Amino acid sequence: xxxxxxxxxxxxxxxxxxxxxxxxxxxxxxxxxxxxxxxxxxxxxxxxxxxxxxxxxxxxxxxxxxxxxxxxxxxxxxxxxxxxxxxxxxxxxxxxxxxxxxxxxxxxxxxxxxxxxxxxxxxxxxxxxxxxxxxxxxxxxxxxxxxxxxxxxxxxxxxxxxxxxxxxxxxxxxxxxxxxxxxxxxxxxxxxxxxxxxxxxxxxxxxxxxxxxxxxxxxxxxxxxxxxx
Amino acid sequence: xxxxxxxxxxxxxxxxxxxxxxxxxxxxxxxxxxxxxxxxxxxxxxxxxxxxxxxxxxxxxxxxxxxxxxxxxxxxxxxxxxxxxxxxxxxxxxxxxxxxxxxxxxxxxxxxxxxxxxxxxxxxxxxxxxxxxxxxxxxxxxxxxxxxxxxxxxxxxxxxxxxxxxxxxxxxxxxxxxxxxxxxxxxxxxxxxxxxxxxxxxxxxxxxxxxxxxxxxxxxxxxxxxxxxxxxxxxxxxxxxxxxxxxxxxxxxxxxxxxxxxxxxxxxxxxxxxxxxxxxxxxxxxxxxxxxxxxxxxxxxxxxxxxxxxxxxxxxxxxxxxxxxxxxxxxxxxxxxxxxxxxxxxxxxxxxxxxxxxxxxxxxxxxxxxxxxxxxxxxxxxxxxxxxxxxxxxxxxxxxxxxxxxxxxxxxxxxxxxxx
Numbered sequence: 300x301x302x303x304x305x306x307x308x309x310x311x312x313x314x315x316x317x318x319x320x321x322x323x324x325x326x327x328x329x330x331x332x333x334x335x336x337x338x339x340x341x342x343x344x345x346x347x348x349x350x351x352x353x354x355x356x357x358x359x360x361x362x363x364x365x366x367x368x369x370x371x372x373x374x375x376x377x378x379x380x381x382x383x384x385x386x387x388x389x390x391x392x393x394x395x396x397x398x399x400x401x402x403x404x405x406x407x408x409x410x411x412x413x414x415x416x417x418x419x420x421x422x423x424x425x426x427x428x429x430x431x432x433x434x435x436x437x438x439x440x441x442x443x444x445x446x447x448x449x450x451x452x453x454x455x456x457x458x459x460x461x462x463x464x465x466x467x468x469x470x471x472x473x474x475x476x477x478x479x480x481x482x483x484x485x486x487x488x489x490x491x492x493x494x495x496x497x498x499x500x501x502x503x504x505x506x507x508x509x510x511x512x513x514x515x516x517x518x519x520x521x522x523x524x525x526x527x528x
Numbered sequence: 529x530x531x532x533x534x535x536x537x538x539x540x541x542x543x544x545x546x547x548x549x550x551x552x553x554x555x556x557x558x559x560x561x562x563x564x565x566x567x568x569x570x571x572x573x574x575x576x577x578x579x580x581x582x583x584x585x586x587x588x589x590x591x592x593x594x595x596x597x598x599x600x601x602x603x604x605x606x607x608x609x610x611x612x613x614x615x616x617x618x619x620x621x622x623x624x625x626x627x628x629x630x631x632x633x634x635x636x637x638x639x640x641x642x643x644x645x646x647x648x649x650x651x652x653x654x655x656x657x658x659x660x661x662x663x664x665x666x667x668x669x670x671x672x673x674x675x676x677x678x679x680x681x682x683x684x685x686x687x688x689x690x691x692x693x694x695x696x697x698x699x700x701x702x703x704x705x706x707x708x709x710x711x712x713x714x715x716x717x718x719x720x721x722x723x724x725x726x727x728x729x730x731x732x733x734x735x736x737x738x739x740x741x742x743x744x745x746x747x748x749x750x751x752x753x754x755x756x757x758x759x760x761x762x763x764x765x766x767x768x769x770x771x772x773x774x775x776x777x778x779x780x781x782x783x784x785x786x787x788x789x790x791x792x793x794x795x796x797x798x799x800x801x802x803x804x805x806x807x808x809x810x811x812x813x814x815x816x817x818x819x820x821x822x823x824x825x826x827x828x829x830x831x832x833x834x835x836x837x838x839x840x841x842x843x844x845x846x847x848x849x850x851x852x853x854x855x856x857x858x859x860x861x862x863x864x865x866x867x868x869x870x871x872x873x874x875x876x877x878x879x880x881x882x883x884x885x886x887x888x889x890x891x892x893x894x895x896x897x898x899x900x901x902x903x904x905x906x907x908x909x910x911x912x913x914x915x916x917x918x919x920x921x922x923x924x925x926x927x928x929x930x931x932x933x934x935x936x937x938x939x940x941x942x943x944x945x946x947x948x
Contacts, residue, residue: 329622404631421631422610485617487627 322451323409325492327526328482334523335480338389340433342425343417343440344380345395348372351445352465359503371508375444375474378512386520391427398425398438406479406491411455414477414491416440421486435489436481437523442515444508448473450495471497472507474515480523490526494518548659548675548691551621556646556663556670560592560697563645565599569612573598574652574677580685587689590697599647602638611635615669616651619658625668628660636667644700650688652677659688720833721947724790724843725783726892726900732939734798736765736772738907739936753805757875766855766910766930769876770800770819776937784843787833792847796823810871815860819878823908825851827886839896846889853882853910853933878930882910892943900943909934 350356350371357367384390401417408414416438419425424432443453446469451458453475473495480490496518498511566573566580581596602608611630618628630636639647642664649660649669656676660669675687701709737746749767752760760768775798782792802817827849834842855878861868888906895901912928 328627330620402633418631420610421614421635422612486614487618 322412322455324412324450324494325490325522325526326406326408327491327528328487328489329528330482330485330487331480331489331527334527335387335435335437337387338391338433339383339387340391340393340427340436340483341380341383341439342393342398342436343395343438344376344392346399347439348375348442348444350375351443351448355446355469356503360505360508371444374505375442375508375512378509379442379516382513382516386516391431391433393425393427393433393436397427406488408454408491408493411457412493413454413456414440414479414493416477416479418479418488419481419483419486423486425481425483432483434482434484436483437519438479438481440477440479441475443473443475444511445473447471447497448475448495450475450493454493469500471499472503472511473497474511476515476519478519480526490523492519492522492526494522548673548687549621550671550673550691551619551623552625553671553673553692554625556661556665557644558588558591558646558693558695558697559644559700560590561700562591562594562697564594564596565602565642565645565647566596566650567599567602567608567612567647568650568652569609569616570650570652574650574657574681575685575688576681579682580689583682583685583689584693586686587694588697591693592697602647605638607632607635608638612649612651615649615660616653616658619651619660619672619674621674625666625670625672628672629668639667640664644706648688648692657684657688659692661692720787723783723785724787724945724947725781726943726945727781728779728900728902728941728943730778730780730902730904730939730941732776732778732937734772734774734776734908734935734937736767736935753803754876755805755808756810757871763929764927764932766800766878766933767935769802769878769930771803772800772935774798774800776939778939778941780941782827782829784829784831784845787831787843790829790831792827792829792849794823794825794827794849794851796825796851797821810869813861813865813869813872815862817857817859819855819857822854822856823851823884825849825886841894841897843892843894844889845892847886847904847906849886851884851886851908851910853884854880855882876929879912879928882912882930882933884908884910884933888937892945894943894945897947898945900941900945902941902943903938904941905936905938907934907936 350368353367354364356371357364360367360371362370380392398417398419401419403415403417405413405415418438425436426432447466452461453459454477475493475495477493479488482489494515496511496515498507498514500507564584566577568574577596577598581594584591584594611632615628630639639662642662644664647662649662651658654677656674659673659675661671663670671692673691675684675691678684678687736750737743748762749765750772752762752768754760754769762768776796777798778794778796780792780794782790784790798821800819800821802819804811804814804817827847829845829847831843831845834844836842886906886908888904890902890904892900892902910930910933912931
């Protein structure tokens with residue numbers, strides 16, 4: 300009897316404090332049955348990468364603070380695309396102009412989680428530079444690179460106004476990536492997700508950045524497989 | 529009539545045989561005398577537009593005079609054409625409305641300016657037609673489905689009308705009425721009235737035993753009988769003398785401020801028989817002996833309002849109050865008995881007045897803002913007046929008779945409510 304009482308009090312306390320703080324970080328369309336295999340088009344990478352805490356990265360990578368943003372984001376884009384090329388025999392990288400003229404839209408993933416990005420218009424197919432129509436496109440909306448970041452702080456709208464404390468002691472470098480697998484034929488989002496990748500570092504080198512991007516791409520690929528029903 | 533019946537039967541059977549498949553159908557409003565705009569991504573609509581109006585009148589007798597035409601404005605608009613093509617490619621049986629939303633802001637703006645016209649989307653998919661219905665209230669289709677294709681355009685129109693337009697119609701509002709309706713406050717934002725009052729009568733039942741409590745808590749009181757007009761095992765509760773269970777009637781009036789705190793005055797009446805021991809021969813002279821219980825008092829009420837429907841308000845409440853109880857004796861000897869016994873003359877007397885408390889809760893269900901039924905339950909007590917001055921020889925005084933008379937009650941009332 301006492302145990303039941305204790306359990307009930309625990310449940311009540313839990314309901315009051317709200318300890319069931321779990322998020323869904325991906326959402327699949329009911330018609331998403333098969334992950335892309337062998338062939339994929341990617342769009343949005345040219346403008347997606349953002350580096351936070353630039354002085355910290357500039358100091359450790361011996362790059363001047365003025366050019367760190369440009370240099371590291373370009374490098375990360377290259378690392379990520381290289382890793383993607385390894386995964387798909389035919390990787391079609393669409394130019395920035397392919398989707399940059401579409402308006403930005405929000406897509407709901409969970410109760411308080413919204414993903415923001417540019418999606419092609421209904422009834423309009425996106426063509427690559429040679430005029431072909433890729434059947435599915437991986438739209439990379441945003442890749443936030445930093446140290447010890449949490450995706451809740453960026454995508455849970457109840458938390459985005461919180462100022463995250465910058466930790467002195469860095470344990471991990473982080474990449475938070477939001478992306479959509481786009482059905483270009485029927486113009487619908489097949490799979491939306493936000494992934495967070497932590498890579499532990501002691502002495503930061505460019506090799507660490509490379510592994511972070513590799514892990515990110517592997518995470519995206521495995522999520523694309525797991526998300527298909 | 530005899531001629532019409534087989535026709536009707538065939539029509540009903542035909543309805544079932546050709547009825548299309550509905551993917552989803554929300555509560556959209558079908559106006560009487562509606563304007564139906566037929567919108568298609570195909571070169572020609574798959575149905576005959578003029579015949580479709582007749583199909584509507586056959587399928588729905590309440591529809592009045594529908595007007596149907598092709599929606600040329602949207603068929604010439606490149607944005608609407610793109611969305612129509614997209615919708616036709618994306619409509620599938622298992623997709624909810626949210627997946628078919630018109631994402632382009634200009635397209636959803638177009639849908640919002642439809643006023644009370646109904647857009648019927650028809651796309652020819654070879655073996656079947658895709659059907660979707662739009663109105664101004666949402667950027668998603670309000671209903672979607674399909675009907676099997678039929679070379680007979682009249683039958684096809686009948687199928688669509690039977691599947692999607694067989695519902696209750698509403699009178700279309702005039703422009704002024706629409707504007708007025710838009711300015712009307714939403715029921716959801718209805719303010720709690722400053723003051724709500726009620727008056728009511730109730731009938732119920734009271735007994736000494738609280739439900740779900742063991743009998744033996746009460747058996748010493750409820751089981752005892754009165755011998756020789758005054759003797760019982762114990763006299764702390766009146767239920768040693770009086771029969772505890774019986775009907776209870778209440779008149780009451782009260783009010784609540786801001787749907788939260790309030791008060792109530794009440795008068796309660798019950799009649800209790802004396803529990804005379806029939807084996808005692810002294811009662812042979814007695815015709816009847818009972819007490820009327822009159823109680824007046826005041827409750828403090830704490831209330832919480834619920835509004836599950838427009839025509840129903842529910843007020844849950846708890847109350848705490850005090851009461852004064854008066855027991856009025858009614859005793860009579862048999863007609864043939866002239867002189868009562870000595871025991872009769874020195875029979876038990878109760879206190880003039882008892883002071884007690886009430887505690888309980890209940891709920892009022894108010895229909896159409898005025899007519900309420902209520903249920904309430906609680907416990908009430910009667911005790912001696914604790915505010916009397918203590919005297920030095922208080923310890924030596926005998927126990928007040930009936931100083932711990934507690935009972936449980938439940939009652940059902942009819943009420944009339946006002947609110948300010």
